[in-house]
Amino acid sequence: MQNPYIPYPVVVDKIITEVDTKDIKTFRFKFINPEDEAKYAYIPGQFGELSIYGKGESPIGIASSPTQKGYVEFTVQKAGVVTSALHEMEEGEVMGLRGPMGNSWPLEFLEGKNIVIVGGGFAFTTLRSLINYMIYGENRKRFGNITVIYGARNPGLLLYKDELIEWQKRDDLNINVTVDKGDANWKGKEGFVPAVCKEVAPSKENAVAVICGPPIMIRFTLPVFFDLGFSKENIITSLEMRMKCGIGKCGRCNVGSKYVCKDGPVFSLAELDKLTPEY
Amino acid sequence: MEKSLIKKDALAGIAKKMAGDFLVWAPVKKEDNVLFEPLQKDGEPFFAYLNSKNAPKNVFFPHTEAMMKFTRTPKGMVFSAEENKADQSVLFGVRPCDAHSFALLDKLFDQEKYKDGYYIAKRQNTTVISIACVQPPYATCFCTSVDGEPVGSEGADILLVDIGSDYLVEFVTPKGEKLAQYFGDAKADAAAETKKNEIAAKAVDAITSKIPAHEVKPILDKNFDNPFWNTIHGKCLACGTCTYFCPTCHCFDISDEVKGSDGVRIRSWDSCMFPMFTKETSGHNPRTSQKERWRQRTMHKFKYYVDNFDAIACVGCGRCVMSCPVNIDIRKVVEDISKL
Amino acid sequence: MARRKFATLKSFLNYIGVEGDRTLFTWVSASEGDRWAQVIKVATEKIKALGPAKKMIKKIG
Amino acid sequence: MENIETKLREEAKRLLLEKKADVIIGYEKGTLPLTATPCFITTPEEADKLVWNNLCTQNLAKFVHDLITAHKNSQKRVKPEDRKKKVVGIVARGCTTRSLIIHLQERQYERDEVCIIGVPCDGYVDGKGLKVKIGGADIVEGTIDGGQIKMKTSDGDKTVALKDVLAECCLTCRFNNPIVSDVLIGSPSPAMNPDAEYNAVKEFEAKSMEERWAYFTKEMEKCMRCNACRQTCPSCYCPTCFVEQSQPQWVGIGEDKSDTQVFQLMRMYHMVGRCVDCGSCVSVCPMGVDLRKFLKKIDKDGWEMFGNRAGSSMEDMPPLGRYDEHHDKEEFIFNP
Known part of the structure; x- marks a missing residue:
């Protein structure tokens, strides 16, 4: 049986600098042993432990979609020991990847429904995975209307810029990209995410909102969705906690009886209400 | 399986004989402490102990343990998983409360979905021999309040009960039976069995320290925000003594260590009492003060573990009560909660 | 004051059983090139004479 | 001691009533036999819990520093005006006052933020x-x-002379x-x-280097890195200890012998001029x-090299x- 603490060896295949400040990059990994790719079958919303030998591990949401074969992508902000070391890495270098871990966005629950995706800043990564999954080929038919509201502080901090342009070209997606403050070249929306949500005013009918972003954004966005009539069962979010093992053993990421790494990170607001407010 | 009888003074000899054949962990007197340590060739087990200073959980879950190794080569980093192998060994002479803790740890480390091979390998290859508590070793013992028994065999493979001049040897599991030959040919008769039952009943009565451990679960379910939580932690030093000595505490940290081109990934004990335990890279800490940490420890033992595994994560050994440098007494904490 | 720290450190290391000659302190000004060379030369000799350090050395792997 | 205890409770009540202190840190009876444990008194009624004895x-x-720091942090969100x-009131014997003096010397708080109830100690x-x-x-x-200490034990009744089991x-x-106090209870102890x-330090100094090293390593092998020594030490108040820093990581977090030695060596060495020999870490x-055995050497060096006894004035x-x-x-100094 696979030892869940041991990473799969992967090679850094491609590094994409996402933002002007250069502290957020997307890393594309390829498995060194081809059979590991099948073992790493994942669902959008799950995360992996990026493992750099000698530095340690960092839990990061998976940014690519399982429909993208041959590689796995993670978008990582430079912050601690491991992520800093990761940002120093070059294409061709070897490191480790553990997982996939956590539950995932509830795809079965989402099927047949209208989906509203709200993302803020760097937390957009696993939402990107979900979007790419839902719009891939035949998958698109399994979901109703898809509305995306995505905001960043300024245009330079938007992730996946090329993809955003591609998505905007599609007629089966309602894409709303906003920035807190634009610049000379910015022709899109300006304004905070909660305000844009109010403006777009997605219908609650047969709809689920998937919200992911900084705490301050979440705090002001939730009331908008409550006003629109969304129930707590139909608002889904993803939690962040300090994690180490990723498999519910090491004991630090629990919120009440649930481990964010194993039982989460994805919870509906109704589920979160049942947990202790300690996150 | 038939039960055996051995003379009381034969015990050390049996432990030493086993130590000739495989690794034997036994209580050993080391200066002023009694610790479970591998029995050395010329070492003497110390069976005149009350209980060991530290919990014997370190046999299966050592303070520090290598998970994998890595080496820098011209072709890049190469790593190798530490093999989950463990030599056949015997843990000789644990108290029933500590044996009970292994059954509780199994629930976490040996879950269906994620198995912890490091723990499981050692657990599977180790035969646990318990020595029952005919008298409660300490006035702080409260095993009977948390589903334990002073003459209980939960978590043990062999149980020894002092019935006067002899030990009654009970082979609890097939793993225990395999070591039957070390305990001689004297078979226990019905009288010995009767004696044991009498002793077991008396031993239960002798435990006078009691806590309402089962009553607090529904109270904890509803009282996460009770002001009561402000009253425990004031004097807590935020040291890890209670958690390090606790037979059921199992939190750990993972870190990498490198020297030259060689490195190792280790896991080592961590503690929910340490402020850094939950601190995130961003600086945010969901458990901001010792209040939240104490609530976590209490909740984990008497609510969360019950929610997840239908068992209280406390065996009533009293080590945390005796070892806490500032005398925060979990018995009083639970008592106080029961009155909320 | 750095000198007081060094004085006590050397004394303490020696007390716990770490060879006193493994910790050496001196003052060298940026202009004293010759003296610097001399200090390093003698320090190296002393350390070589003691052989490899074995105390408080971590083994990995 | 009874008399001192009564006076102590009276003074504590008075200080709380007169609002000379917002909280008084003292000792109360513990839940285990022959123990006393720290307690925090905030109302005059609670003052009757206070005890003062050889336990x-x-x-x-340590708690004065904790409480004042926590209070100051909570005030950061309050408008300056x-x-x-x-x-913070504190029941303080001699060594406790030495620690308070160190805090004051190191500018951790002001003299008027602490109300010292001095007690004699034997x-x-x-x-x-x-x-x-x-x-x-x-x-x-x-x-x-x-x-005399009279005990009922698992091994029958026992009596031990107090002087034989003092720290x-x-x-x-x-x-x-007490070296410094705002209120002094009782008369000085002999x-x-x-x-x-x-x-003991001189005896240890006289041993060979290898004997000293053997003793140091043997003692450090007992350490299980629970941090109790550091946590109880009034002089160990760094917001982040070097042991917990990760960028860079100065010392491994495991039970490796050399890591434990380095942790203890560095913690003790940080006590130069700051260890008051209160024995809390030992207890x-x-x-x-x-x-x-090691910390007393640091005290001795401080005295012999610099004529200083930590927190004594x-x-x-x-x-x-x-x-x-x-x-x-x-x-x-190395002068080749």
Whole structure:
């Protein structure tokens, strides 16, 4: 049986600098042993432990979609020991990847429904995975209307810029990209995410909102969705906690009886209400 | 399986004989402490102990343990998983409360979905021999309040009960039976069995320290925000003594260590009492003060573990009560909660 | 004051059983090139004479 | 002691009623036999919990630092003009006042933020030593009376002389009476035996280097990195200890022998001019590491090299904060 603490060896295949400040990059990994790719079958919303030998591990949401074969992508902000070391890495270098871990966005629950995706800043990564999954080929038919509201502080901090342009070209997606403050070249929306949500005013009918972003954004966005009539069962979010093992053993990421790494990170607001407010 | 009888003074000899054949962990007197340590060739087990200073959980879950190794080569980093192998060994002479803790740890480390091979390998290859508590070793013992028994065999493979001049040897599991030959040919008769039952009943009565451990679960379910939580932690030093000595505490940290081109990934004990335990890279800490940490420890033992595994994560050994440098007494904490 | 720290450190290391000659302190000004060379030369000799350090050395792997 | 206890409770009540202190840190009876434990008194009624006897072990100065720091952090969100000062009262024996002096010298808080209730001290019981003395038996009940400790134990009734089980640091204590106080309870206690304070260190210095190293490594092997010594030490108040820093990581977090040695060596070395020999680290250490053998050397060096005894005078500067051109010895300097 696979030892869940041991990473799969992967090679850094491609590094994409996402933002002007250069502290957020997307890393594309390829498995060194081809059979590991099948073992790493994942669902959008799950995360992996990026493992750099000698530095340690960092839990990061998976940014690519399982429909993208041959590689796995993670978008990582430079912050601690491991992520800093990761940002120093070059294409061709070897490191480790553990997982996939956590539950995932509830795809079965989402099927047949209208989906509203709200993302803020760097937390957009696993939402990107979900979007790419839902719009891939035949998958698109399994979901109703898809509305995306995505905001960043300024245009330079938007992730996946090329993809955003591609998505905007599609007629089966309602894409709303906003920035807190634009610049000379910015022709899109300006304004905070909660305000844009109010403006777009997605219908609650047969709809689920998937919200992911900084705490301050979440705090002001939730009331908008409550006003629109969304129930707590139909608002889904993803939690962040300090994690180490990723498999519910090491004991630090629990919120009440649930481990964010194993039982989460994805919870509906109704589920979160049942947990202790300690996150 | 038939039960055996051995003379009381034969015990050390049996432990030493086993130590000739495989690794034997036994209580050993080391200066002023009694610790479970591998029995050395010329070492003497110390069976005149009350209980060991530290919990014997370190046999299966050592303070520090290598998970994998890595080496820098011209072709890049190469790593190798530490093999989950463990030599056949015997843990000789644990108290029933500590044996009970292994059954509780199994629930976490040996879950269906994620198995912890490091723990499981050692657990599977180790035969646990318990020595029952005919008298409660300490006035702080409260095993009977948390589903334990002073003459209980939960978590043990062999149980020894002092019935006067002899030990009654009970082979609890097939793993225990395999070591039957070390305990001689004297078979226990019905009288010995009767004696044991009498002793077991008396031993239960002798435990006078009691806590309402089962009553607090529904109270904890509803009282996460009770002001009561402000009253425990004031004097807590935020040291890890209670958690390090606790037979059921199992939190750990993972870190990498490198020297030259060689490195190792280790896991080592961590503690929910340490402020850094939950601190995130961003600086945010969901458990901001010792209040939240104490609530976590209490909740984990008497609510969360019950929610997840239908068992209280406390065996009533009293080590945390005796070892806490500032005398925060979990018995009083639970008592106080029961009155909320 | 750095000198007081060094004085006590050397004394303490020696007390716990770490060879006193493994910790050496001196003052060298940026202009004293010759003296610097001399200090390093003698320090190296002393350390070589003691052989490899074995105390408080971590083994990995 | 009864008399002192009564006076202590009266004074504590008065200070709280007169709002001279917002909280008083003292000792109350513990849940285990023969123990006293830190407590925080905020209302006059609670003051009757206070006890003062030979079982009051810990140096409470640690809590003064904790409380004032926590209070100051909570005031950061308050407008400067609305900020309140918190006065922390503390029951302090000699060594406790030394720690308070160190905090004051190191500018951790102001003198008017602490209200010192000085108590005379004739030593406290070394709990681990007591256990050894009675053969490791479990103490079921116990009382101290007329210099005797009488106990009911798992091994029958036992009596031990108090003077035989006092903590090592108390036996040779030089400062058993408060050095500084706002309220003084009772009359000063007779001196202990300070002339013998460095005997154990001198004996250890006389051993060979390899013997010293063997002892150091043997003691450090007992350490399980629970951090109790650091956490109870009033002088260990860094917001982040070097042990917990990850960028860079100075020392491994595991039980590797060298990591433990480095942790203890560095923690003890940080005590130069700051260890008051209160014995708290020794008393809290669950494994019985002989920390004092090493910390007392640091005290001795401070005295012999710089004529300083940590926290012994309000007027002194910390020894590492100054330099004496005429008297500081130079023989440690390498002059090829």
